[in-house]
Amino acid sequence: MWRLLGRKVLHLIPVLFLVTLATTAMPDMLKLGDSSATPVAPKITMDMKPEDIKKLEHEYGYDKPLLERYGTWVKDAVTGDFGTSMATDQPVIDGIKERYPVTLELALAALIIALGVAVPLGVWAAAKAGRIPDKVLGGVSSGLLAVPPFVSAILLVYLFSVPGVISPVFPNLSTDLGTANFIDGLEYLWLPAIVLALAEIPQFQRLLRSDMLGTLQEDYILTARSKGLSAPYVLFRHALRPSSFSLITISGLTLGRLIGGTVIVEFYFGIPGLGQSIVNAINAKDIPTVQGTVVVIAVGYVVLNALVDIGYMLIDPRVRAR
Amino acid sequence: MDRNKDASASDVPLLEVEDLKVHLNTPRGTLKAVDGVSFRIGNGQTLGLVGESGSGKSMLVRSLMGISPSIAKISGSVKLSGAELVGIPRKQARAVWGNRVAMVFQDPMTSLNPVVRIDRQLTESMREHLDMSRADARTRAVDLLKLVGIPEPEKRAKQYPHQLSGGMRQRVTIAMALACDPDLLIADEATTALDVTVQRQILDLLQEIQADRGMGMILVSHDLGVVAGRTDEIAVMYAGRMVEHSPTQDLFAHRRHRYTEALLAAVPRLDVPKDQRPRPIPGSPPDLVTFKGGCAFAARCTAADDVCRTERPVMTANGNPRHLSACHHPVAVGGETEAAEVEGAVKTAEVEEAVKAAEAEDTEATDVSEAPETSEAADSTAEVEEAEEAAEVEEADAPEPVETSETSEAAEAGDAADEADDEAEAEAEDAKPSLSKEVPA
């Protein structure tokens, strides 16, 4: 097991290197597509001549070769310095710090809702496999799978909102939300969280159902049933755990994905999270902010994935024994 | 439901099965897995239920335990100490299953939940049926583990099944079955999946416990050798029906049904001359969906005539009122095989030596948690080799299509070994770092 852990961690290093290098290379990619494009676009005013732009690029260090810039970037990033926003002249890290809790809370709330709904439904569908409840659930989940989050967001807003306050539903959220306490935040976040959860529920439900069906074929389920235990006991206390390993793995990965995937609901509901800031930064051509935010999310995602793998080893006694 | 443990004095038999039918609704039609079986077991008695695979013996005992497949339709009557079990609400039936009737399954590798600790698997039925506190149930669980011969029961109780060897696991499943002090214990091929050497230990253990507690027991096996010396009565099943039922000694002394005779002839024995080597039964059992009337064994029977092919024989006593058989042309009196001989047949000097060795191993080196996979894999390979050798020998002697208990055992051993290998492979794959993201190579 320790060797596995070691390999996992070793594998992280080149991946993290490539991820950070790719974000550092963003200005170069920009030039690649359009040689007149410049990473300092937000700073350019109407009266600037090409020389002035060159000077600006030099000021920001964009004229240096990629690897040199990468070295500087790593050195700064280690100390928590992700550069300065082109649009606001604020340190990028400040924006991230302010917005991260909002996104994290949204993602967690969505995950909890999704699991809370999907686990009982998945168990139920497996227990009734092939019969009416299972078929209905199967139909509903294939339907839900085909609903993109932005569609369900619009639909829910339309269904839930009173006339007059239709869109966006919570227009006046301030960035204070992040520092406000978690419960208060939920008051604003429940609808966006449901939207995010809706996309995950059918996947969780299907995954658990199919794993559970496999488990229910196992001899040890017969053993448990032969002990005269009740059906719910057998399902939840015997079948659920061995069926949930892939669900747990997927949940971990989903959390990572949700943190990077709240963009749509944050944009639509006007929630001041990381996703919203990325969209704003793209529209403002504010490369340092995009860079910093993307790298934080991507690194978090990679590390979380690794942790999930490790966690997986810890929860399965059969793997743990090795 | 009252627990009526002292009913042994009364005339009511422990288990009374009347015309039990288990019919499966398959896409092809109704599969009559069990088709009108009747028998009784007295208190403290042991019944051996014998038949080849597909004879319906497993389906029969599973229907008693409420674990037949969902497509099964059960009819007839099953009375436990006089109380009807068929057709009662599930909730009432649950109070019987695991409590007054308990079961030991074939393969201890798969019949224990791999992610639940031994102690919960032992205590859950006590807590369900006996309303015991967690602590009391735990104490009893440890006592039970001790009873079935597991060293360091305290430590074992806290472990997961994979930390135990196969023999140990089967002891655990026996302890599980005993948890609520059942009146009837069903052992469904309880030793088939085990090494030959461990088989005997487990059978001895079952017999010992049965005698100590005065339980009724059903020993299900495809192997007459297994049930020969350990049962009061033997019931032989073929194609979903009972074909012969008799006190054990009498069955071997005066077997009546042609199938029983064929089955006996197929048991390999070392104490008979070479020209009487095991005779396999040619052909295979009928399709239970399409089979219509007559004797199910007729197609494979040397004595079959037109009557056999058209009329279904009924169980009749022929002389001895306790010896029933369903055969139009019963074997003439004089098939003198002693039960002891048949039992002896499975005991060779070699095996006995191995038993001793394994016993020593099983008790001394029980902590297999370090390398369970390797030792098991080694065991099963050895077993396959053994089985293959046996099969080869037999093929040389008996060129006809083979269907004997020995070869089917060989095949099963092979399967088990394959399974073990697959499992090892699968687990090795699992163990790769690729758990969630990479594709296992």
Added chain:
Amino acid sequence: MSLTQTENSLGLTESGVETPGEAAAEIKGKRKKAGLLWWFACAWLGIIVLMVVFADLLPNPYDQPVPDASAHESPFSSWPEFLGTDYLGRSTLSRIAAGARTSVTVATIPVASGILIGGLLGLVSAYFRGTTEAVIDIFADALLAFPPLLLLLMMSSVLYPPSVWTITLGLAILTVPGFYRLTKANAIAQSKREYVVVAKAMGARPGRIMFKELMPNTVATILSYAVIVMAVMIVAEGSLSFLGVGVPDPEPSWGGMVYKEKDNLEDYPGQVFVPCAVLFLTVFSLNVIGDRLRSKFDVRDSNL
């Protein structure tokens, strides 16, 4: 575990790719009937194809207001513009049809290039294993390390100005690692089978083994998976356009239509829900077809 790998390897579940795992349903005999859904899905995709082919024959162009029509005419109120008009008075029908072209473009080109590049790399990796595999793996993992929508956003911030083609390029990059892993896993499973071992033992050249032995046996799996990925691509493009960083107006895109009308949801819900419904039906149809193909070729079998 096999399930989670496919799903995660694509890393595109953002938009709701379905989770593989109908195997159990198959046991129950689900595969025997083609069913109403299957025919419905085929019919709908047929309509989409017709729209793509005949978009230019519609009575009104997609980028000009319909003569004598006002803005925001509700759906099902007139003929031939039975889907109404948008905020500029343009024909919703024509825009849906032209948007179908966008959707088909972003669905087919990235998937095709993903299959080509990812498939090739997968075969190479499966054949050579060792260092080659390790190096390609690291690149694939790095691509998968980004949450997919984020990677798209990042790319759309550098591939400027946005157009159908920059988005197609971004999506193409996104599909490669998924197809790479799928092909690799399949090919590795195949390469353990006897006929490949025999071919190797007979001294067949790597290229021959890869293309004559390994490839044909992975194609079915890849194709059934590709259908599902197409649905993902359509949703991804829709999401980008919904965020206002996708296909820019007046170029039509279903997601873009929703983006432009979303603030009028209360007053003109029809203008929002028509593209939503079209998108839903298309994704749903692709999922239904992909599911069925997949259960036929059983991806799980391939030890993914």
